[in-house]
Amino acid sequence: MKTIPQEELFHRIEGFQEKLKEKGTDLAVIIQNADLYYFSGTIQAEYLFIPQEGEPVLLVRRGSERAQAESSFKKIIEFKSSREIPNILTQEDIELPEELGLELDVLSYQVATKLQHILEADKLVNITTVIRQSRMIKSDYEIILMKRAANQLKKIPTLIKSNLQEGMSELELSSIIEEHLRLQGHPGRIRMRGLTNEMPIGVCVSGDNAEVPLKTDALCGGPGIHASIGIGSSKKKIIEGEPIVIDFVSNHHGYHVDQTRLAVLGEPSAYLQETYEKSVELLDKLSEYLLPQHTWQEIYEQGKRLAEELDVADYFMGHGENKVRFVGHGVGLELNEFPFLADGLDIDLEPGMTIALEPKLLIPELGAIGIENTYLITEDGPQNLTTSSEELIIV
Amino acid sequence: MKTIPQEELFHRIEGFQEKLKEKGTDLAVIIQNADLYYFSGTIQAEYLFIPQEGEPVLLVRRGSERAQAESSFKKIIEFKSSREIPNILTQEDIELPEELGLELDVLSYQVATKLQHILEADKLVNITTVIRQSRMIKSDYEIILMKRAANQLKKIPTLIKSNLQEGMSELELSSIIEEHLRLQGHPGRIRMRGLTNEMPIGVCVSGDNAEVPLKTDALCGGPGIHASIGIGSSKKKIIEGEPIVIDFVSNHHGYHVDQTRLAVLGEPSAYLQETYEKSVELLDKLSEYLLPQHTWQEIYEQGKRLAEELDVADYFMGHGENKVRFVGHGVGLELNEFPFLADGLDIDLEPGMTIALEPKLLIPELGAIGIENTYLITEDGPQNLTTSSEELIIV
Numbered sequence: 102m103k104t105i106p107q108e109e110l111f112h113r114i115e116g117f118q119e120k121l122k123e124k125g126t127d128l129a130v131i132i133q134n135a136d137l138y139y140f141s142g143t144i145q146a147e148y149l150f151i152p153q154e155g156e157p158v159l160l161v162r163r164g165s166e167r168a169q170a171e172s173s174f175k176k177i178i179e180f181k182s183s184r185e186i187p188n189i190l191t192q193e194d195i196e197l198p199e200e201l202g203l204e205l206d207v208l209s210y211q212v213a214t215k216l217q218h219i220l221e222a223d224k225l226v227n228i229t230t231v232i233r234q235s236r237m238i239k240s241d242y243e244i245i246l247m248k249r250a251a252n253q254l255k256k257i258p259t260l261i262k263s264n265l266q267e268g269m270s271e272l273e274l275s276s277i278i279e280e281h282l283r284l285q286g287h288p289g290r291i292r293m294r295g296l297t298n299e300m301p302i303g304v305c306v307s308g309d310n311a312e313v314p315l316k317t318d319a320l321c322g323g324p325g326i327h328a329s330i331g332i333g334s335s336k337k338k339i340i341e342g343e344p345i346v347i348d349f350v351s352n353h354h355g356y357h358v359d360q361t362r363l364a365v366l367g368e369p370s371a372y373l374q375e376t377y378e379k380s381v382e383l384l385d386k387l388s389e390y391l392l393p394q395h396t397w398q399e400i401y402e403q404g405k406r407l408a409e410e411l412d413v414a415d416y417f418m419g420h421g422e423n424k425v426r427f428v429g430h431g432v433g434l435e436l437n438e439f440p441f442l443a444d445g446l447d448i449d450l451e452p453g454m455t456i457a458l459e460p461k462l463l464i465p466e467l468g469a470i471g472i473e474n475t476y477l478i479t480e481d482g483p484q485n486l487t488t489s490s491e492e493l494i495i496v
Numbered sequence: 497m498k499t500i501p502q503e504e505l506f507h508r509i510e511g512f513q514e515k516l517k518e519k520g521t522d523l524a525v526i527i528q529n530a531d532l533y534y535f536s537g538t539i540q541a542e543y544l545f546i547p548q549e550g551e552p553v554l555l556v557r558r559g560s561e562r563a564q565a566e567s568s569f570k571k572i573i574e575f576k577s578s579r580e581i582p583n584i585l586t587q588e589d590i591e592l593p594e595e596l597g598l599e600l601d602v603l604s605y606q607v608a609t610k611l612q613h614i615l616e617a618d619k620l621v622n623i624t625t626v627i628r629q630s631r632m633i634k635s636d637y638e639i640i641l642m643k644r645a646a647n648q649l650k651k652i653p654t655l656i657k658s659n660l661q662e663g664m665s666e667l668e669l670s671s672i673i674e675e676h677l678r679l680q681g682h683p684g685r686i687r688m689r690g691l692t693n694e695m696p697i698g699v700c701v702s703g704d705n706a707e708v709p710l711k712t713d714a715l716c717g718g719p720g721i722h723a724s725i726g727i728g729s730s731k732k733k734i735i736e737g738e739p740i741v742i743d744f745v746s747n748h749h750g751y752h753v754d755q756t757r758l759a760v761l762g763e764p765s766a767y768l769q770e771t772y773e774k775s776v777e778l779l780d781k782l783s784e785y786l787l788p789q790h791t792w793q794e795i796y797e798q799g800k801r802l803a804e805e806l807d808v809a810d811y812f813m814g815h816g817e818n819k820v821r822f823v824g825h826g827v828g829l830e831l832n833e834f835p836f837l838a839d840g841l842d843i844d845l846e847p848g849m850t851i852a853l854e855p856k857l858l859i860p861e862l863g864a865i866g867i868e869n870t871y872l873i874t875e876d877g878p879q880n881l882t883t884s885s886e887e888l889i890i891v
Binding site: 104132133134138142143144145146147162163164166167171203205206207208209210211212213214225227272273275276279280283284286287288289290292296297299301302313314315316325326327328329330331333336352354355422423434 | 499527528529533537538539540541542557558559561562566598600601602603604605606607608609620622667668670671674675678679681682683684685687691692694696697708709710711720721722723724725726728731747749750817818829
């Protein structure tokens with residue numbers, strides 16, 4: 102069965118080819134799985150060749166029948182060795198490129214230089230930004246998939262209410278949510294761009310575990326089971342009264358949606374309650390700025406301003422030296438897509454962007470307070486895809 | 497708390513430095529997480545610089561206190577920008593290298609060329625083989641961790657017996673095992689080297705789903721939840737009488753162990769039973785060849801010979817065009833470690849190697865038959881780490 106509708110797929114390719122033309126890139130090769138799926142509808146192939154003009158060619162090492170079943174492309178060719186590539190391209194009327202476009206941010210040095218050599222290209226250029234720009238504006242078809250992905254997360258607050266118990270560890274609570282997501286068709290993995298960006302599908306992080314510094318540019322990821330992993334829920338027992346960050350990423354047909362809710366075992370302190378209310382107000386007010394007339398960095402600046410107004414600026418996105426310098430990120434086939442709501446990015450928001458907004462507060466010796474929603478940018482304002490109850494989950 | 501004991505860590509570094517000297521590589525930079533953990537005891541750092549002689553230097557972008565707590569190294573330095581690297585190295589008495597060693601099989605073209613430029617290196621060399629050679633011989637310390645990893649898998653047959661039910665899907669069965677592994681401290685992810693080698697932590701694959709061709713060089717991975725993922729358990733209901741491959745990878749402190757068992761719902765056919773017995777005999781006899789005096793390729797050749805003797809050669813490691821050309825692989829901090837038991841690799845087995853041996857039979861229209869164990873090579877013969885019951889699990 103074809104995965105991506107043919108019209109949708111061809112539209113993506115056309116848009117991408119226009120960008121290649123503007124850039125002066127003769128030929129692009131797509132290899133990384135998220136990019137490959139986006140531009141072909143299958144990850145069975147090893148190489149997707151997209152010339153500036155004309156039909157793309159998929160090269161499959163084995164199992165071409167699977168690629169044929171999944172992709173709408175007609176030019177699906179089995180090959181044994183990369184040395185055959187120039188001949189195959191010539192047969193398909195694709196000229197060897199002067200300028201070869203590759204995913205140079207993720208493609209290994211070994212593979213990139215091998216392809217340059219085989220294709221006798223004068224120059225390698227990075228097409229990652231062009232790919233990310235293509236992918237950052239979601240089509241109506243993609244928005245339907247994103248909404249289904251959001252639905253996987255809908256019942257998490259109810260699930261916490263009926264399962265969180267005294268003496269439970271972060272890991273135990275997390276595994277209940279993981280199973281719940283899996284049974285809805287979550288593949289149990291998420292995709293994040295970059296060699297060292299290894300992420301669990303979600304975390305339950307309690308108390309000052311939220312303060313553990315992370316290598317990845319993220320907040321409240323928790324210490325993980327062990328230092329060899331470095332991020333995720335741990336075996337720490339959840340203690341009464343401490344905030345528990347419930348941050349999970351769904352995955353439906355490859356599309357991710359990101360949501361955080363906050364829970365507490367036993368009665369929360371007045372301070373925790375008040376700060377929680379401030380964090381929700383911060384998110385609500387900030388989300389109203391997710392409009393096409395604002396830039397990526399303006400949202401981050403506005404987040405900082407709102408945190409000052411609410412008298413929580415010291416805790417906004419961390420404290421002291423361990424603050425992270427963003428307030429949200431695009432989501433889609435990867436968890437770290439364009440746009441990044443961060444300093445220095447003077448680029449407009451656009452309708453069709455899907456953005457996880459997460460203005461979290463990190464309070465020394467207490468933990469993290471805050472929630473996160475994923476929004477769709479439209480001409481008429483932001484639409485919240487993550488419609489789980491936003492109440493503080495008190496068990 | 498230090499993760500890897502200091503003596504163990506220093507021993508690893510010394511052995512690696514000797515290999516750098518033999519190769520003529522002045523300086524190695526380690527970046528990928530599995531390699532970084534092996535050589536430093538933390539993944540919190542961004543770069544680990546290992547000169548041919550002298551103490552390594554860890555560079556940490558933020559959260560150096562975490563790296564200091566986890567690693568036994570003393571030279572742990574915070575930095576903001578990669579441009580600071582030459583100065584930091586000079587201060588630490590490390591000369592800028594002529595020949596710079598990098599993990600060129602996984603490191604992106606962008607990062608590799610940036611480092612070459614910053615360090616003004618004449619030449620980049622790939623240190624991946626040297627790293628893999630260091631890691632393929634496990635120390636006594638590592639073997640203890642591997643045995644604990646194997647223990648995570650011990651009760652899977654019992655778990656299947658008490659949970660497999662009529663009408664259950666592969667996904668439902670899989671999620672029960674996943675939860676079982678998680679609660680024992682499995683981080684919910686495994687590491688496999690290579691950009692497009694995305695693997696779930698395990699699969700339940702029933703009937704002819706075992707025949708779905710995979711992009712990764714693996715057998716019986718299943719179609720996965722969706723083509724965007726491409727591998728894993730699916731929503732297919734398990735049917736009475738078909739073989740169900742239960743292939744799971746544990747993870748204890750980063751160390752993986754690989755095990756497959758076979759189950760069937762309802763009474764298996766006489767053919768399935770007989771073929772199962774042959775597959776177990778094949779594994780048993782083949783495992784006896786896991787001796788230091790044999791080479792990697794000899795094990796594969798011997799597997800093919802034994803399959804012929806048992807009259808199952810047509811199904812050995814697949815059938816027709818979709819056969820895979822190996823019968824086992826090393827396991828450790830990654831699932832695809834040295835050695836690879838495959839054609840053309842005339843290299844000796846050595847004591848301390850840990851190898852997943854998986855002579856599976858793929859029978860057209862029936863599915864996959866076979867089991868898999870992970871063995872430790874010793875002077876006195878192979879030691880099976882995966883001691884779960886090897887009986888056909890009939891429910």
